[in-house]
Amino acid sequence: MSDVITLKNLQKSYGQVKALKNISFSVKTGEIFGLLGPNGAGKTTTIRCLTTLAQPDSGEILVGGVSAITQPKQVRQKLGYVAQEVAIDKVLTGRELLNLQASLYHLPLSLAKKRIDQLLNLLGLQEYSDRQTGTYSGGIRKRLDLAAGLLHQPQVLVLDEPSVGLDIESRTIVWDFLRQLKLAGTTVLITSHYLEEIDALADRLAIIDQGEVIAEGSPSSLKDRLGGDRITLKIREFANFEEAQKAKEKLSSLSFVEKIIINQTQGNSLNLIVTPKSNPISKIEQTLIENDLPMFSISQSRPSLDDVYLAATGKTLIDAEIEASNNRDLKAEKKQAMK
Amino acid sequence: MTQSISPNQFTEILSPNLDTQIEVKNSIFRDFLQETLALTKRLFIQLKRRPSSLIAGVIQPFMWLILFGALFFNAPENLFENNITYGQFLAPGIIIFTAFSGALNAGLPIMFDREFGFLNRLLVAPLASRFSIVAASTIYIITLSFIQTAVIIIASAFIGAGLPHLLGLGAIALIVFLIVLGVTGLSLGFAFALPGHIELLAVIFVINLPLLFASTALAPLSFMAGWLQIIASLNPLTYAIEPIRYIYQNSDWSFASVVMNTPWGNFNFVTVLCLLLAFDVVILLSIKPLLSRRFA
Numbered sequence: 094m095s096d097v098i099t100l101k102n103l104q105k106s107y108g109q110v111k112a113l114k115n116i117s118f119s120v121k122t123g124e125i126f127g128l129l130g131p132n133g134a135g136k137t138t139t140i141r142c143l144t145t146l147a148q149p150d151s152g153e154i155l156v157g158g159v160s161a162i163t164q165p166k167q168v169r170q171k172l173g174y175v176a177q178e179v180a181i182d183k184v185l186t187g188r189e190l191l192n193l194q195a196s197l198y199h200l201p202l203s204l205a206k207k208r209i210d211q212l213l214n215l216l217g218l219q220e221y222s223d224r225q226t227g228t229y230s231g232g233i234r235k236r237l238d239l240a241a242g243l244l245h246q247p248q249v250l251v252l253d254e255p256s257v258g259l260d261i262e263s264r265t266i267v268w269d270f271l272r273q274l275k276l277a278g279t280t281v282l283i284t285s286h287y288l289e290e291i292d293a294l295a296d297r298l299a300i301i302d303q304g305e306v307i308a309e310g311s312p313s314s315l316k317d318r319l320g321g322d323r324i325t326l327k328i329r330e331f332a333n334f335e336e337a338q339k340a341k342e343k344l345s346s347l348s349f350v351e352k353i354i355i356n357q358t359q360g361n362s363l364n365l366i367v368t369p370k371s372n373p374i375s376k377i378e379q380t381l382i383e384n385d386l387p388m389f390s391i392s393q394s395r396p397s398l399d400d401v402y403l404a405a406t407g408k409t410l411i412d413a414e415i416e417a418s419n420n421r422d423l424k425a426e427k428k429q430a431m432k
Numbered sequence: 433m434t435q436s437i438s439p440n441q442f443t444e445i446l447s448p449n450l451d452t453q454i455e456v457k458n459s460i461f462r463d464f465l466q467e468t469l470a471l472t473k474r475l476f477i478q479l480k481r482r483p484s485s486l487i488a489g490v491i492q493p494f495m496w497l498i499l500f501g502a503l504f505f506n507a508p509e510n511l512f513e514n515n516i517t518y519g520q521f522l523a524p525g526i527i528i529f530t531a532f533s534g535a536l537n538a539g540l541p542i543m544f545d546r547e548f549g550f551l552n553r554l555l556v557a558p559l560a561s562r563f564s565i566v567a568a569s570t571i572y573i574i575t576l577s578f579i580q581t582a583v584i585i586i587a588s589a590f591i592g593a594g595l596p597h598l599l600g601l602g603a604i605a606l607i608v609f610l611i612v613l614g615v616t617g618l619s620l621g622f623a624f625a626l627p628g629h630i631e632l633l634a635v636i637f638v639i640n641l642p643l644l645f646a647s648t649a650l651a652p653l654s655f656m657a658g659w660l661q662i663i664a665s666l667n668p669l670t671y672a673i674e675p676i677r678y679i680y681q682n683s684d685w686s687f688a689s690v691v692m693n694t695p696w697g698n699f700n701f702v703t704v705l706c707l708l709l710a711f712d713v714v715i716l717l718s719i720k721p722l723l724s725r726r727f728a
């Protein structure tokens with residue numbers, strides 16, 4: 094299938110902060126494509142460049158073969174955009190907002206009315222449509238925003254973190270809806286920092302970290318590329334590095350162990366990659382005992398997207414999130430102090 | 433939630449429209465009209481559900497009339513030219529100042545839209561031109577200004593300022609329109625250029641009252657210090673106030689009447705209108721790049 098979106102070597106800085114260092118990926122027609130990354134990775138910045146809200150410093154953006162940089166208006170027509178923060182005018186009713194949206198995309202009046210009724214119905218919004226949106230719950234707002242993004246039948250619906258702040262039920266509704274949308278032939282580009290969300294929805298994904306794409310492919314191919322099963326081993330709840338290092342050395346000599354990473358951010362736990370079907374746990378236990386090393390916990394799993402991230406960056410997505418939020422606070426504090 | 437809908441209907445409703453020619457088929461002008469009307473409608477819905485700004489907007493000029501009128505109540509007769517009362521002198525100033533203040537605030541809702549992310553909805557849409565945002569705000573402000581102007585004219589008539597003829601009222605409306613158009617454009621330009629509402633409020637604060645005092649709204653040119661006369665003669669507000677004042681004081685006015693005396697010459701009605709129009713054109717041209725700007 095052909096590519097409907099192509100991003101090539103996108104770069105963008107905010108002053109000293111390099112929000113996008115080098116972003117390249119492409120989205121194929123008709124798929125759900127996921128952009129996965131921790132807080133501050135540059136997902137929103139990428140989406141803002143794509144939707145013509147922001148101008149990249151350099152790089153190329155093509156949507157259906159049209160450049161978002163030189164022909165923004167044509168690209169706007171092809172995209173539907175559901176922003177990270179739902180932006181609705183609290184004073185308008187749902188229907189009034191959709192009417193406004195329809196006019197911004199120049200739908201003829203009769204078509205607008207038909208599409209608004211259809212989408213309200215499809216998203217279960219009829220009973221809310223004539224209430225002011227200020228009274229809506231988060232889930233209902235998100236659904237209204239989805240309806241607004243789809244009024245003009247865009248080729249690609251772009252959603253920035255669609256399930257942040259939603260309860261589980263609303264999230265399920267949104268996920269089911271996106272699957273329906275794909276079945277109907279609309280391409281979906283979705284960003285998320287939830288592994289499960291991308292794993293559950295995306296046909297293909299790109300993982301971005303600190304403004305760079307570190308992996309691209311289907312979830313299963315990315316996992317397969319990592320090879321064998323994962324084992325997470327903690328010798329102590331909080332082991333010191335030397336001890337972990339020693340365990341790593343001893344365990345490395347086992348024939349079925351392919352690779353070991355010490356995860357310093359999680360109490361120096363050891364992440365082992367082992368050849369599939371090797372039944373390794375008892376042999377690992379035995380090796381530890383022989384070398385006078387303790388064992389706190391051990392678990393085995395198929396590779397997950399988190400492992401893909403771990404392999405590429407040396408830390409888990411959760412840790413990156415925590416790190417990012419710490420960094421952000423520091424920055425904010427500095428700014429505050431300067432005032 | 434969607435049990436009653438068949439898979440076929442799903443496909444019909446959710447499938448993409450691959451006809452990329454839509455935007456070419458429609459005429460730019462019709463698109464512009466459609467988006468302008470929709471944006472204007474939004475502003476009026478907001479006004480209908482939150483009318484306090486209109487109420488305040490009507491009360492305020494009323495208070496100006498009463499307060500400034502009282503301030504100079506015991507001024508010696510004939511202090512102002514042509515045997516007129518201060519009330520008569522003041523009404524045109526208050527009309528223009530009120531319209532000007534309203535227009536100067538036009539950027540605020542846009543700035544809040546920007547800060548709340550609602551503006552993104554407009555910016556990702558394939559608008560025929562972002563001047564539809566300016567047009568919608570202008571239509572909205574002009575409507576408010578006309579309501580305010582009507583109130584001021586009626587109130588002034590009761591105070592004894594007299595009532596211009598129908599043609600005079602039309603000319604006043606035209607002048608109010610010209611000043612509102614330019615100042616609304618200016619304010620929207622600021623709303624697109626400045627970082628946030630704090631800065632916008634600061635700019636509005638710095639421009640608003642000084643421009644009032646540096647115009648002929650409250651006192652004639654002849655009262656002013658030399659340097660202020662020069663500033664007042666450059667102030668667009670003066671060019672809007674003076675012709676209205678002339679209409680108020682001369683029922684036999686015509687488009688050739690000299691309505692303004694400045695240090696650099698006397699201007700007739702048509703010239704003043706052309707200058708106001710030029711003011712609008714310059715502002716609209718200079719905010720064009722701001723409107724098409726992409727934000728961080």
Ligand SMILES: Nc1ncnc2c1ncn2[C@@H]1O[C@H](COP(=O)(O)OP(=O)(O)OP(=O)(O)O)[C@@H](O)[C@H]1O
Pocket residue numbers: 107110111112130131132133134135136137138139177286728
């Ligand atoms: N307007 C801005 N001014 C300055 N820095 C910015 C701006 N927008 C984003 N950044 C910085 O650029 C980097 C990427 O931010 P971005 O919002 O794209 O991340 P994200 O992946 O969307 O994160 P989140 O999961 O929090 O939404 C961050 O370091 C952020 O602080």
Ligand SMILES: [Mg+2]
Pocket residue numbers: 136137138177253254
């Ligand atoms: Mg984001």
